[in-house]
Every structure is written in C-alpha cells, then in structure tokens.
Amino acid sequence: MVRGRPKSPLLNQADIVTEALRIADSGREPTLGSISSSLGVHVSSLYNHIESKAHLVNLMRERVGNMHPLPPLPHDDWVASIKLVAHQLRAVLLTYPVLLASFASAPLDPAGEYPYLDDFLSVLQSAGFDQPDAAHIFDFLGFITLGSALDLTYEVPDSENEATFEFGLDRFISGLESLRNR
Secondary structure: OOOOOOOOOOOOHHHHHHHHHHHHHOOOOOOHHHHHHHHOOOHHHHOOOOOOHHHHHHHHHHHHHHHOOOOOOOOOOHHHHHHHHHHHHHHHHOOOHHHHHHHHHOOOOOOOOOHHHHHHHHHHHHOOOOHHHHHHHHHHHHHHHHHHHHHHHOOOOHHHHHHHHHHHHHHHHHHHHHHHOO
16 A cells, blocks of 8 residues: 555535535544544645634634625615614524534634625724724623523523523624714
C-alpha cells in the first residue's frame, strides 16, 4: 500500500463544515475528532482546510446564518429593525442548540461574510448612530440573543424567557434612544 498525500483532495472546507453541521443535527457537539472520524481522515488533515476550532466555529456560524437569511429590514424604522434582527438571531441560534456554547466561545470573525450585517448597520447609521455605535449595538444584540437562547436550552420556561428577553430588548432600545438624541 502506498502512503502519502492523495493525488486529488479527499475533502475541502465546505465538506468539513457540512459534516460538522450534520453532527450537530444529530444532537452532538462537533469536535475535530468526531468530524475527522466521520470523514475518514486524520484530525491533522482538517488543518489543511481550517486554521483552528475558532475558525471552524465561524465557518459554521456563517453557514447557519446564510441558511436562514433575514427578511427585508424596515429601513425607515430602526426600532423595528433591531427587534426583527434580535428575534431572528435568537431563532437561528436555536436551530442548532448544541452549537450555542461554541458560538459563545468564538468571537465573530471580522473577515467573515454576514450578508445581513451591512444592511443592519446601514439602517442604524441612517437613524443617526455612528459606525462604532452601530457595531456595538449589533454586538450587544448578539450577547442578549445568545443569552436568551442559552436560557431556553436549560429548560427555563418559554414564557419566562420571552418576557425577560422582551423586557431587556425594550430597555436596551430605550437606552439607545437617549444615545441617539445626544
């Protein structure tokens, strides 16, 4: 038997992400070991296509986000846009509850492709928020949607979670009103 690198690649980045999400669909946390085992390759082979576990998490985050695009944002209503994005982000996160801890542990890759992000930032900037504030608003929405999604996985009653989520979101928007009016 001849060993060494095959003449044609056995896998690629897209295949690795697809397998990671297939494992997550089965209710298991995808690890580099489980992914490589499923694909029939050594863990070290994965590193020819991904830089790190954090890189893989960002690739999964991008894929999941692209699988669940945001509906069109109401450009004339920044409050409605924030609420729409918050609810959509939480719903998308809950499609893969086993990945919540991974999503929480890896910051967004600034070089990642998030098609909804530019549109959302544009809505906020049109409403009078500068670029840094708009980016902070998006980051904070990520915090509260992730926290709410994590609560739901720990069997906090849906009604309690929903009430807390809406309360926090409304207080956040109230605070943004004063920031916007300064």
